[in-house]
Amino acid sequence: MAKVHGGWLVVKTLYEHGVREIFSLSGGHINPIYDACVDFGIRLIDTHHEQAAAMAADAYGRVKREPGVCLVTAGPGFTNAVTGIAGAYLSNSPCILLSGKSGIEENDRLPLQDIDQQSVITPITKWARTIFDTKRIPEYISTAYKKAISGKPGPVYLGMPYEVLYESCNEEEIDRYNTTLPSYKVEAAREAIAQAIEMLKSARRPVAIAGSGAWYSGADEELARLLDKVKIPIFTLNFGRGIVSDDHPLCFGAASPSAPVAFKRITSEADVILLLGIRLSLYIGFGRTFNPEAKIIQVDIDPGEIGRNRPADLGIVGDISKVLSQLTDYAEQHSINLNYKSWVEQAKAWREDEWKKVEEIRKSNKTPIHALRVIKEVEDVLGEDGILAIDGGDTQVWADTTYRVTKPGHYVKGGPLGCMGVGVPFAIGTKVACG
Numbered sequence: 117m118a119k120v121h122g123g124w125l126v127v128k129t130l131y132e133h134g135v136r137e138i139f140s141l142s143g144g145h146i147n148p149i150y151d152a153c154v155d156f157g158i159r160l161i162d163t164h165h166e167q168a169a170a171m172a173a174d175a176y177g178r179v180k181r182e183p184g185v186c187l188v189t190a191g192p193g194f195t196n197a198v199t200g201i202a203g204a205y206l207s208n209s210p211c212i213l214l215s216g217k218s219g220i221e222e223n224d225r226l227p228l229q230d231i232d233q234q235s236v237i238t239p240i241t242k243w244a245r246t247i248f249d250t251k252r253i254p255e256y257i258s259t260a261y262k263k264a265i266s267g268k269p270g271p272v273y274l275g276m277p278y279e280v281l282y283e284s285c286n287e288e289e290i291d292r293y294n295t296t297l298p299s300y301k302v303e304a305a306r307e308a309i310a311q312a313i314e315m316l317k318s319a320r321r322p323v324a325i326a327g328s329g330a331w332y333s334g335a336d337e338e339l340a341r342l343l344d345k346v347k348i349p350i351f352t353l354n355f356g357r358g359i360v361s362d363d364h365p366l367c368f369g370a371a372s373p374s375a376p377v378a379f380k381r382i383t384s385e386a387d388v389i390l391l392l393g394i395r396l397s398l399y400i401g402f403g404r405t406f407n408p409e410a411k412i413i414q415v416d417i418d419p420g421e422i423g424r425n426r427p428a429d430l431g432i433v434g435d436i437s438k439v440l441s442q443l444t445d446y447a448e449q450h451s452i453n454l455n456y457k458s459w460v461e462q463a464k465a466w467r468e469d470e471w472k473k474v475e476e477i478r479k480s481n482k483t484p485i486h487a488l489r490v491i492k493e494v495e496d497v498l499g500e501d502g503i504l505a506i507d508g509g510d511t512q513v514w515a516d517t518t519y520r521v522t523k524p525g526h527y528v529k530g531g532p533l534g535c536m537g538v539g540v541p542f543a544i545g546t547k548v549a550c551g
Contacts (some may be wrong), residue, residue: 122250122281123148124155125290126214129257131156132295135185137548139169139176143189145216145229148281161548166193168541170200170213174271175505175538175545177210178355179525181332183264183272184209184545190216191229194275198236199535201271205240207354207531208328210269212260213237217275220248233275242270250283255293266300268418269332302417304434309442311430312390312413313452319388319411321459322348325371325400328355329393329416330436335359336524338440339392345447346454349463351379353394354529358521366460368467373401375517376474378466380405391415393436396425397532399516415439474518487514495520503528505546507539 120128126149130138137159142150153160163169166188176184188197194215204211218230238244243263247256253276260272316322326339330352336359343350343366350360351371360367369377371394383389383405391414396403403426406412414421414428415436422431432439447453478492491514498504505528506515512529521527528546530538 118287119284120287121148121152121284122253122276123150124152125250125253126257126276126281127152127156127158129254129293129295130185130261131158133258133261134182137161137176138185138187139163139172139545139548140187141166141169141189141193143193143216145190145193145218145276145278146187146214146281149187149214161544163541163544166196167200167537168544170197170211171203171535171538171541172545172548173211173213174200174204174207174209175528175542176549177204177264177269177545178207179503179528179546179549181265181269181334182210183261184211184549185214186211187214188216189229190218190233190278191231193229194233195231195236198240199533200541201237201273202240203531203533203535203538204271205242206533208268208270208332209531210264211271212264213241213271213273215273215275216281217246217277219279220277221279234273237273240271241273244273244275246275246277247280248277250280250285251289252291253280255291258293258295261295262297266298268329268416268421300417300435301438302434304415304432304439304442308430308432309439309446312432312443313446313450315388315411315413315430316346316348316390316454317452320456321386322346322388322390322456323383323386323463324348324350324390324392325394326350326352326356326359326392326436327371327394328353330359331355331393331524333393333417333436333438335392335437335440338437338444341444342440342447345444345452347460348390348454348456349382349460351377352521353400354531355525355527356392356394357527358524361522362520363522368463369520370516371400372517373405374513376470378463378470381466382463383407383410386410388413391428392440393417395421399532402426478518488518491515491518500526502526503546503550505539505543506530507542508534508536511539
């Protein structure tokens with residue numbers, strides 16, 4: 117019987133799930149995991165601070181749509197990572213925080229770096245556990261991976277006392293576990309699809325808005341199919357940016373009341389609004405610009421999002437890509453082609469009127485240089501294939517409202533936590549995710 121230590125089991129299980137990179141800052145509690153990374157060829161991306169490791173794992177998870185892994189030591193190593201995990205939680209980013217922990221034998225004896233880590237992290241993760249048995253490590257790692265990526269994604273946490281990581285056991289004694297990922301392409305009820313199409317048929321001024329849920333669902337192709345059948349204006353937000361190119365004739369840009377793309381005016385005139393994996397957060401003005409009389413069709417993988425900040429007339433719980441496919445299939449089966457030409461032209465005129473003023477500033481040679489001119493220069497340098505990792509604060513505000521995005525997954529930004537300093541770690545995580 118082969119003897120293996122806890123750190124080796126951690127890495128073996130991660131490797132079985134396809135993990136090939138870990139963002140980390142070293143510490144004595146987690147040394148066995150470091151040793152095993154060498155055995156399995158997993159790359160360690162070492163950061164100068166644990167917060168950066170967590171933020172890089174967050175960006176990796178968003179861009180790759182697979183859990184980014186952050187590995188930190190106990191106590192302050194763990195607490196330093198909390199800000200990054202809080203940002204991932206509020207942004208529904210799939211990532212796994214692994215941390216060392218003070219020893220089981222030292223509980224309540226005031227040892228070094230002993231805090232109740234699980235209680236601290238539980239409110240800002242989808243799932244949090246502490247492993248107390250070396251033989252159960254693969255079971256917990258596998259469960260954590262599935263929790264992070266299934267349904268609405270988000271961060272998860274596993275804490276491991278040093279005895280668990282350093283202790284050895286026979287491989288044959290390991291508890292059974294399964295690395296197969298569950299299917300979460302949840303379909304909508306047929307009657308809901310029929311009702312959504314009827315609402316669109318009755319509409320005169322419909323608008324669609326795609327958010328991060330559309331990105332995590334991989335809905336770009338299905339969304340293009342639907343727009344071919346139902347020609348309505350569409351806005352995008354957060355990681356939904358680029359899910360439909362800003363160059364698409366029906367895409368109007370960022371779904372933000374402060375964006376100079378007539379979002380506020382168009383949504384205030386709309387009579388049906390189709391929400392696709394988007395939360396009515398601060399970034400979209402909580403939905404307050406929407407016409408109070410507009411009918412809301414809201415599609416989301418998370419039932420808890422249906423009706424947040426604005427009641428939904430039709431709530432559909434399901435995977436965005438799958439629901440879009442159902443809508444298009446229904447339209448094709450019933451020979452339905454919806455074209456709101458006069459409404460689209462009116463909306464375009466409003467958008468062009470607002471954008472004209474912005475474009476003058478973007479192209480201006482006046483000094484001191486305007487922030488919008490900087491955004492335009494960044495666009496030109498990066499081109500359509502470049503990926504922008506934007507920092508927080510006003511930098512993000514200017515970029516959110518005017519930066520053109522033409523490909524999905526090419527605009528990496530923070531979220532409702534509003535944290536500054538995410539730019540460099542996000543860039544590192546994005547670079548690693550893209551190889």
